Amino acid sequence: MKRNGARRAGMLRSLLCLVAAAGVVVTAPATAALATPSPSSVEAQIDTxxxxxxxxIEDYNDVHSKLIKNQAQLKKLSNQLTPLQVRVDVALSSVRGLATDAYKQGSPSAISAMLMSGSTNQLTDKLGLLDQLARHQQAQIAGVAKLRDQYAKSKQDLQLLTDSIAARDADLAQKKKAINVKIDALQKLRIKAYGATGGDDGPLRIGPCPVTYNNDAGGKAARKACSLIGKxxxxxxxxxxTYDCSGLTKEAWATVGVTLDHYTKDQWNEGKSVSRGDLQPGDLVFFFPGSLHHVAIYIGGGEVVHAPHTGDHVRMAVMDKVGPIAGYRRPG
Structure with a gap:
């Protein structure tokens, strides 16, 4: 995150010295050169x-992550509605059958039962049977009503979920548009100072990666992050x-079967707290207390791998030079 502006400023001064040594006279263009922002001032603006x-961007990741979860829930709910509708149809068919029989045969009563009965015992048995059939019919109707209510409620929930997703999708579109405008402005600022390459902050690898070899889950996650350097x-x-900061750590830990949300604040809550002295390769290092808007993965030796910002690449960095540290978490 923090850039080596002093080094670039030194390179710029060296370049000016070479131009002077070559006997090039700088007159009018010098005014234009002074109007061009220096690398150090550009880096200060970029940092701010x-x-x-x-x-x-991390808010975008949060909303987008929730959108994906809502879409999964929507699909699950849709799959549940189909068998529920089948049960409703079957129950309704059964009730319609009882109603048809009653219409064709007439509704039995105690009087007709007595006329058809040859004895008191037979009458009692038939009355009991009639009562059982009536209760069964009532149960069928009650069951249908309950299923209908469940179906209606599920359908209502599905509609609310669909409306919520549509609203989130529209919000995402607006946020993405605004973010792209700001990113374009940052990139133009970098190009103005450094040329079309957008600048560089030294080698992407500043030593062995990971610094410390560890073959546990964290070590494997750290090695995955190292393999993504240059993206x-x-x-x-x-x-x-391509990656952003929380996308990089998410991908690294997915290698060992640990699922992290694509959002720094969620990742903070998805791991257990560790102290600086207990840091191991694979641990997550969070920056900027309060906002927690940047995360990197520890690789040992006081160094991390992270995705800094637009115009840059996944790279190694000295942990304490990335930004103010908010804390450390261990996923898994």
């Missing part, structure tokens, strides 16, 4: 703007070719 932008940063992305 990005620390305002990344929380919006471009794209907000809202969790692979396979």
């Amino acid at each position: 703007q990005w620390n305002q932008l990344e929380p919006i 471009p940063y794209v907000f809202g992305s969790d692979g396979p070719n």
Whole structure:
């Protein structure tokens, strides 16, 4: 997150010295050169703007994650409605059968039962049978009513869920549009100072990755993160070719079967707290207390792998140079 502006400023000064040594006279263009922002000032602007932008990106990730969960619930609910409708249809068919029989044969009564009976015992048996049939018919009707209520309630819930998803989808579209505008502005700022490459902050690898070899789940997650070094940063992305900060940590831990949400604040709650002294490869390091809008994966030796911001790539970094640390969590 923090960029090595001083180093770039030094490179710029060296370049100016070489130009002077070559005997190039700088007159009028010098005014234009002074109007171009220096790398250090560009990096300061990027740091300020990005620390305002990344929380919006993580909000996007939060909403998008909930949207995916809602869509899964919607599919599950739709699958549940089909067999429920079958049960309703079967129950209704049974009730219609009883109603048809009563219409054709006439509704039996105690008087007709007595006329058809040859003895008191037979009368008692037939009255009992009639009562049992009546209770059965009532139970069938009650069952149908209950199923109908369940069906209506499920259908209502489905409609509410669908409406909620539609509203979230519209909100996401607006957020994504606003974020893209800000990202384009940042990238133009970088190009203005560094050229079309967008700048660089030294090598993407600054040593062995992971620094410490560990073959447990965390070690494997750290190695996965190391394998993604060089992949471009794209907000809202969790692979396979581009990543943002929480998308990178999500992908790394998915390698060992641990599911993390694509949202820094959710990932904070999905692991147990560890102290700095107990850090192991694979642990998550969160930055910016309060907002928690950036996360990296620890690889040992005081270093992390993270996806910094637009125009950059997944890279190694010294943990304490990324930003103010909010805390440490261990997934799994």
